[in-house]
Amino acid sequence: MHKLVVILFGLTLFSTPSLASDIEIDGFWLRESIPGQPHGAGFGMLRNNTEFDAFLIGGSISVAEDVEIHQHIIEGEQMRMEQIEALMLPAQTDVQLQPGGYHVMLMNLKQPLVVGDIYELTLIFSDGVTLTVEVPVKPLVQSHNDHKH
Ligand SMILES: [Cu+2]
Numbered sequence: 001m002h003k004l005v006v007i008l009f010g011l012t013l014f015s016t017p018s019l020a021s022d023i024e025i026d027g028f029w030l031r032e033s034i035p036g037q038p039h040g041a042g043f044g045m046l047r048n049n050t051e052f053d054a055f056l057i058g059g060s061i062s063v064a065e066d067v068e069i070h071q072h073i074i075e076g077e078q079m080r081m082e083q084i085e086a087l088m089l090p091a092q093t094d095v096q097l098q099p100g101g102y103h104v105m106l107m108n109l110k111q112p113l114v115v116g117d118i119y120e121l122t123l124i125f126s127d128g129v130t131l132t133v134e135v136p137v138k139p140l141v142q143s144h145n146d147h148k149h
Contacts, residue, residue, distance in 0.1 A: 022049040023089065028121060028135040031099070033112035040064060040106035040113045042121060042135060043097045048089040055086040055126035061119055064106035071102050081105070086126060113137045 028044030040063070048054050059067035070081045079100070087102055089095050097103050104121070106113075115137050122132045 023047065023054055023125065023131065024049065025123065025131055025133045028097075028133055029138045030106070030113050030119065030121075030135050032115045032137050032139055033109065034140065035112075037112075038108060040109050041070075041099075042104040042106065043099060044135070045094055045096055046087075046089055046123075047094045048091060051091050053091050054089040056089065056123055057086045057126050058124045059104055060122045060124070061106060063110055063113065063119055065108040065110070067121075068105040068107055069102070070105045072100055115139055 024045075024047040026045040026047060028042060030040055030042045033040060046056065056069060058069065061067055068083050069085075069087050071084050071087075072079050073082050083105070087095065087097075095102070104123075117137045118134050119137075120132050121135045122130050124130050
């Protein structure tokens with residue numbers, strides 16, 4: 001952990017001040033809460049349009065006590081989540097946060113996430129720049145077609 005902090009600090013020194021201003025946040029959404037679930041999760045696309053690698057290091061949202069960055073890892077036949085200190089966004093690259101992969105974890109929700117609600121999510125990058133976007137709550141299961149039963 002200490003080593004990573006040092007690495008991030010080093011990168012900050014060599015980054016341009018406007019790094020995160022050329023990062024786009026696209027199509028972010030929050031997954032609706034199921035009863036008894038203490039945490040929430042958010043997904044979407046981050047696009048780094050700069051010539052430099054960028055690092056997402058955290059976030060904040062009014063409905064949760066904290067925002068962590070998580071990844072899913074497979075251990076044997078088990079899949080579980082693990083917090084990561086930073087999500088690297090390579091230069092000129094899209095990174096997708098999606099169910100079963102990288103996501104932002106909303107720790108200790110103050111109220112359940114209900115479909116149709118919209119929250120402001122702030123994402124924090126390693127150069128200190130923050131970006132805030134409106135994120136809607138969507139259903140757990142999203143069908144890719146419109147057919148209904
Ligand atoms: Cu998680």
